[in-house]
Amino acid sequence: MAASINNATSATDLETVENLTDMKQIQDAYLKLCKDEEELSKDLDNLLENQTTLEDKMIGLHKTLPNLQILQTDSKQLCSMVTFTSTLAENVSSKVRQLDLAKSRVTACMQRVEDILDLKFCTDGVQAALQNEDYETAAGHIHRFRSLDENVLKLSSDMNQGTSLDTSFKHLHEAEEKMKTIVHNKFDASVQARDVASIERFFKIFPLLDLHEEGLTKFGKYLAAKLSEDADKRLILVLKGTDSTDRRSNVLFADAITQLFEDVARIIEIHQPLVEAKYGSGRLITLLKIIQKECDRQSRKILGEFKSKRDFDSRLQHVQQSLIFHKQLTVEKLDPKDLDVLLSEVVLLNTRTELYLRFLKRRAFGDLETAFQDEDKRKEKEAEVDKVLQSCDLSRLLQEIIGSYITMEEYFMREMVLKAVVMDSTDSGSQTSSMVDDSFFIVKKCVRRAMSSSSVDGVCAMINHACTILEQDFREVLFNRVRAGFPSGFDLTQAYNIVQSSIQQGKLQSSDIEKTKAQFLTTLNNAEVSSEYSKALKSNLEEEVLKLFAQCNEQSIAKLESCLSDLGAVANKFKDVLEFGFSQLTSSVIKPKIKPQIDAFLSTSHNISEEEFSNYEANDPWVQNFIVVLDSMLGSFKESLTGTNYDKFVSLVTGECTMQLEKSVMKSVFNRLGGLQFDKELRVLVAYLTTVTTWTIRDKFARLTQMATILNLEKVNEILDYWGPNSGPLTWRLTPAEVRQVLSLRVDFRSDEIKWLKL
Amino acid sequence: MEDYKYLFKIVLIGDAGVGKTCLVRRFTQGLFPPGQAATIGVDFMIKTVEINGERVKLQIWDTAGQEKFRSITQSYYRAANALILVYDVCSQATFDSLPQWISDIESFAKHKVLAYLVGNKIDQINSKEVPTYIGKQWADRFEMRFLETSAKDAENVDILFYDIAVELTKDAREKDKLESDCSGFNISPNTKTINRCTACFKF
Secondary structure, three states, X not given: OHHHHHHHHHOOOHHXXXXXXXXXXXXXXXXXXXXXXXXXXXXXXXXXXXXXXXHXXXXXXXXXXXHHHHHHHHHHHHHHHHHHHHHHHHHHHHHHHHHHHHHHHHHHHHHXXXXXXXXXXXXXXXXXXXXXXXXXXXHHHHHXXXXXXXXXXHHHHOOOOHHXXXXXXXXXXXXXXXXXXXXXXXXXHHHHHOOHHHHXXXXXXXXXXXXXXXHHHHHHHHHHHHHHHHHHHHHHHHHHOOOXXXXXXXXXXXXXXXHHHHHHHHHHHHHHHHHHHHHXXXXXXXXXXXXXXXXXXXHHHHHHHHHHHOOHHHHHHHHHHHHHOOOOOOOOOOOXXXXXXXXXXXXXXXXXXXXXXXXXXHHHHXXXXXXXXXXXXXXXXXXXXXXXXXXOHHHHHHHHHHHHHHHHHXXXXXXXXXXXXXXXXXXXXXXXXXXXXXXXXXXXXXXXHHHOOOOHHHHHHHHHHHHXXXXXHHHHHHHHHHHOOOOOOOOHHHHHXXXXXXXXXXXXXXXXXXXXXXXXXXXXXXXHHHHHHHHHHHHHHHHHHHHHOOOOOHHHHHHHHHHHHHHHHXXXXXXXXXXXXXXXXXXXXXXXXXHHHHHHHXXXXXXXXXXXXXXXXXXXXXXXXXXXXXXXXXXXXXXXXXXXXXXXXXXXXXXXXXXXXXXXXXXXXXXXXXXXXXXXXXXXXXXXXXXHOOOOOOOXXXXXXXXXXXXXXXXXXXXXXXXXXXXXXXXXXXXXXXHXXXXXXXXXXXXXXXXXXXX | OOOOOEEEEEEEEOOOOOOHHHHHHHHHHOOOOOOOOOOOOEEEEEEEEEEOXXXXXXXXXXXXXXXXXXXXXXXXXXXXXXXXXXXXXXXXXXXHOHHHHHHHHHHHOOXXXXXXXXXXXXXXXXXXOOOHHHHHHHHHXXXXXXXXXXXXXXXXXXXXXXXHHHHHHHHHHHHHHHHHHHOOXXXXXXXXXXXXXXXHOEO
């Protein structure tokens, strides 16, 4: 109840106040009212304060009011003025348009009058010029007249002086026809008379009569005839001059075709500016086509002579037969050396041709570039040029020749490599035999020769063939020699000494077995060197190819690179042979040699008394002897193997030692002194091996060293000083299980103690 | 860019004008260029496909069919992982020269190379000269796979190349597995199963 009354009081309703009876409530109500009064008067004060600012603002507004009225009237005025101006402008501009139209009509009219005057002038001029045999002027008049719009002129003239215009036109048409015949005749006559000046004179007139194609064709034919004459004369000279003593006689036909190309190039060089000036650009291709046809004819002749004089076809046939009857020895083989000179001339022929065709292409493209701004149109024309050049007789002939060349070059390369293999010999003091250097020299020579032909496909094909020969034929030879294995003799140490000394003395008069051994090691070296050579060959050729074929398109470069990368992969095939060879060596030499020594370790007790321990110190039980054996074995191979191969050999020996020793340790038992003994032995062994290698072998012995550490412990628990968080820089190569296993080798360690160990 | 698991070389061979270039262009660029000029020497294109989630790069060598380029084109056979021998189903002559091609494959290519016999131009139904079953018989005789295609209508073209890619990938994986087994690593045995359904191809 009281609460609701309180609420009512807060509303300050007078009636409620009057109804109040309780003193406390009255007091509350009073306080509340006082507070309300206070707030109200505060509000009133605030409002009164604002009154002045509001009044100021009102005054300001009153002041601006008249200004606004002025503004409004001004705006209205401005608006009407703008409207007025715009109408005015509209009117003016329409008049200007009218004027403009009138002016253009006047101009057209003047133009027409001028044309008519021109026509008159031309008509008169042509007659006079023709009479004076001033053909340039006459053609100039006709050209001018041809540029006039005949129909329009006739239209405008119908009304007044139609007849005279008609006669003018008639005269001019007649004159044009006459000019055409004259130019044709005169040109032919000049060609007959070999009057170069007149030929060029009339050649320039053709385009004025709009006879571009005819002019170019006639001129082209004339140039072609000239070319043919010169070329024929030269070919006769060439054929006469097949004097074998001449320095250039080996490349006679390459020289001949080069001269032909130079002639063509000169003709184009001289006449291109003339054609472009008088016929406009974009027309060179017409001339090129005609001249190229003659060049094709001449090239065919030269190449025909080349083939017959060099016995090209018969040699090719011979090679093809040798390839088909590969295995039949009855067929007499062509000596590859006979091909050497021929092949060099072929590549020269091709590279000159490529150079020439590139020249033509560059010229034609340059001409098109100035003629066609439109990209698509130009591309289309360029494609036409490409097609013309690719399908011309000359290209086809060379494609055939390159095809035959590849067959012969491959034959040359294979036969020469086989020859190198047959003639294989080992020089004294050399770790490899002659066939490696010889074969790689031949392969490189052949691929480089193919490169000098500038034919991308030719180079790619030869690189492919080089891969085949190295990867199949040559690798097969090495592989077969390695597969024969390394014979294990009775007294190995002696055998190695003989091999070594015989190699040093350069004579191999010792027994067959020694020869086989020497050959095996040489083959290993051959394989290693071949692998390196392959890589070098690839990178050398790559460098040269990218330089020589830098201007080729992306596609060609990609092709070359793909073939080259295959060549690089050949190195791995030789690596495989090498791996195989070393596995042979491991099983026939390393294992049998190390096994007895490890057995000696096994038979040496490592559960020893103090007395035995000191006895061992004086009379080493096995490790010294082991080192002597290892040293003699390594020493015997050091001279015969290449550096890389020797390192590989040492690494294999070390690997075998550690593996065998590890196994044997696991089979032995140790006491504290035995562990100490083993640790000593291991240190001696590691110290020795460190002296014979260039790389660190400690890593290989890590597991064994750790085993020795374990076997050397005082107590089982001591291992924890080295294990886990206490291992410090040491990385454990042994698993916890292995650690327990090694610990259990100690006879004095209790097995349950080992079992409870927390690893 | 060079992000792929395997690289395979596929070489197309066959008489001039049977449509080798068109097959390659259809597959690599998805277009059929009418009036294709004779290929000069050897051309090559690259397309990377995805086979069971692995990127496989196909290097496709398109050789010229003309006799004069034979010595160049033959040099590519040995490095090929797969060979596609193409003839024109509308030209008995191109089919008749197959024996020569087969003997070339035998003399130059790797032993047991994956070989496909393909009869192209089956869109020209009315002028077909070599019946399908004859082509199939031939392929069986020389242990080749067989397919009839149309580069113009894109029929069987993708199937041809994808089938080759799948087969080569399968071989390569088995070889990888064999090698890793030899070197002492064990790969879980379930990697061997290879799904060969064509629906799995991702284009």
